[in-house]
Amino acid sequence: MSFFLNVKINVFVTPKKNVLDPQGAAIAHAMTSLGFKDLKNARMGKVIELELEGEPGEDFEASMDRVCRDLLSNPVIEDYRWSIEDAG
Amino acid sequence: MKTAVIQFPGSNCDQDAFHAFATVPGLPARMVWHKDESLGDAELVVLPGGFSFGDYLRCGAIARFSPIMRAVTGFAENGGVVLGICNGFQVLCEAGLLPGALIRNECLEFRCTTVELRVEEAGPFFNREKLGERLMIPVAHGEGNYLIDGEGLDSLRKNGQILFRYAARGSAADRRLENPNGSVDNIAGIRNRRGNVFGMMPHPERAVESFHPSRDGIPVLKAVLEAAKSGAGVGV
Numbered sequence: 001m002s003f004f005l006n007v008k009i010n011v012f013v014t015p016k017k018n019v020l021d022p023q024g025a026a027i028a029h030a031m032t033s034l035g036f037k038d039l040k041n042a043r044m045g046k047v048i049e050l051e052l053e054g055e056p057g058e059d060f061e062a063s064m065d066r067v068c069r070d071l072l073s074n075p076v077i078e079d080y081r082w083s084i085e086d087a088g
Numbered sequence: 089m090k091t092a093v094i095q096f097p098g099s100n101c102d103q104d105a106f107h108a109f110a111t112v113p114g115l116p117a118r119m120v121w122h123k124d125e126s127l128g129d130a131e132l133v134v135l136p137g138g139f140s141f142g143d144y145l146r147c148g149a150i151a152r153f154s155p156i157m158r159a160v161t162g163f164a165e166n167g168g169v170v171l172g173i174c175n176g177f178q179v180l181c182e183a184g185l186l187p188g189a190l191i192r193n194e195c196l197e198f199r200c201t202t203v204e205l206r207v208e209e210a211g212p213f214f215n216r217e218k219l220g221e222r223l224m225i226p227v228a229h230g231e232g233n234y235l236i237d238g239e240g241l242d243s244l245r246k247n248g249q250i251l252f253r254y255a256a257r258g259s260a261a262d263r264r265l266e267n268p269n270g271s272v273d274n275i276a277g278i279r280n281r282r283g284n285v286f287g288m289m290p291h292p293e294r295a296v297e298s299f300h301p302s303r304d305g306i307p308v309l310k311a312v313l314e315a316a317k318s319g320a321g322v323g324v
Contacts, residue, residue: 015191019235020270022192071153074146074182076189077235 007052009064011082013073014045048072089313091117092130094160094176096151101137101173101293108293108309109134115313122154132169132316133160135176137228137291147190147231148178157183169316170285174229177277177287186280186287187244188236194270198230202301203268204255205276205290211283212318213311214251222255223304225290227268227276232289234271234278244278251277251288286312 015021021043028042057063064082073080091109095102102119109132110117120127122140127133141150151157157179164170164185172180180186193199203226207219236244244250253274254267267274269289277288292305 018237019191020194020233022194022196022233022270026196071149072145074149074189076181076237077191 005053005055007056008085009050009052009082010085011048011050011068011072011080012045013048013068013078013080015043016077016079019077045078089115089132089316090130091115091132091134092120092127093117093134093136094120094122094156095136096122096138096140096154096175096179098140098142099136099138099175101175101291104291104293105134105136105173108296108305109313112296112306113309113313120156122151122156125155125159127156127159127163130163130168132313133163133171135160135170135172135179136293137174137176140175140179143175143231146182148175148180148182151175151179152182161185164280164285167282167284167319169312171312172285172287173291173293174227174232174289177289178231180285180287185285186278187240188234188278190231190289191233191235192231193229193233193268195268198228199232199268200226200228201268202226203276203290204266205252206255207252208248208250210248210251210279213283213315214279214286218311219307223252223308224295224302225292225304225308226294226301227290229269229289232269232271234269234275234289236272241273243281244275245273247281249279249281250275251279251286252290284315286315 024043028039031039068080069075093102093106106117178190181189202224205223205225207216207221209215254276276290279286292308295302295305
């Protein structure tokens with residue numbers, strides 16, 4: 001019998017460094033207005049939480065990268081990274 | 089000229105596009121649901137504006153995977169003429185049929201207004217001789233800020249792929265006001281290099297009747313129809 005694992009994956013999608021991030025700029029502006037003086041920069045992205053059931057296959061990393069590139073992020077404007085978190 | 093207007097869940101300019109391409113010039117057109125897998129005998133494909141799939145994830149990101157998009161991509165690869173308006177433009181960029189991406193307006197606000205466009209020299213159908221120098225066309229979007237890297241922008245300029253720019257007049261400060269979304273190089277619409285896929289944020293289909301802000305959309309639609317008639321991308 002094989003193991004069935006519950007795996008949680010967090011995908012972080014962030015605007016590329018050289019891409020203007022109007023939302024991040026608005027957040028930075030608001031934080032500065034609140035008296036947050038040491039703020040240098042704010043960037044806003046998104047977190048996508050995925051829950052998987054079963055054993056990750058051998059090509060799991062490659063298929064995660066593919067789905068991140070093709071769907072979850074737009075490589076023209078965004079970077080992505082993902083990490084596995086054991087959900088028990 | 090048989091036009092197919094693609095309907096995604098959340099499209100909301102589909103009826104306007106249908107009206108502008110069917111009723112105004114009196115040409116055959118039909119709606120094609122996003123779950124269809126074939127475009128039938130369509131000779132021109134229009135991706136209308138709206139909020140396909142609620143703009144979830146990114147504008148156009150989910151629509152790109154609708155079954156009909158495989159047919160649209162094949163149609164474009166065979167030289168068929170495709171026009172994406174507003175959300176349709178976003179879908180074409182997400183699908184990789186046009187370069188670049190459309191991000192949140194620099195002002196962070198939804199902009200609903202009529203803008204003045206400067207017509208650029210972008211080949212046999214989109215040029216000043218055909219369209220005149222300036223057009224007044226409505227825009228209505230929150231994510232129309234066109235973005236492309238420096239190399240991509242050089243390539244657009246060099247190959248005459250920029251259809252329209254938000255018209256810039258007066259001082260630098262005024263100029264900023266007239267670009268409604270912060271688009272790089274004031275870009276409002278582009279075409280692919282081959283010259284058969286067109287995308288624009290302004291809505292030409294909302295500028296065809298006497299009760300519209302202008303009727304400057306008519307020459308734009310005519311240019312697209314002419315491109316389709318001549319087989320713009322075929323055999324190039």
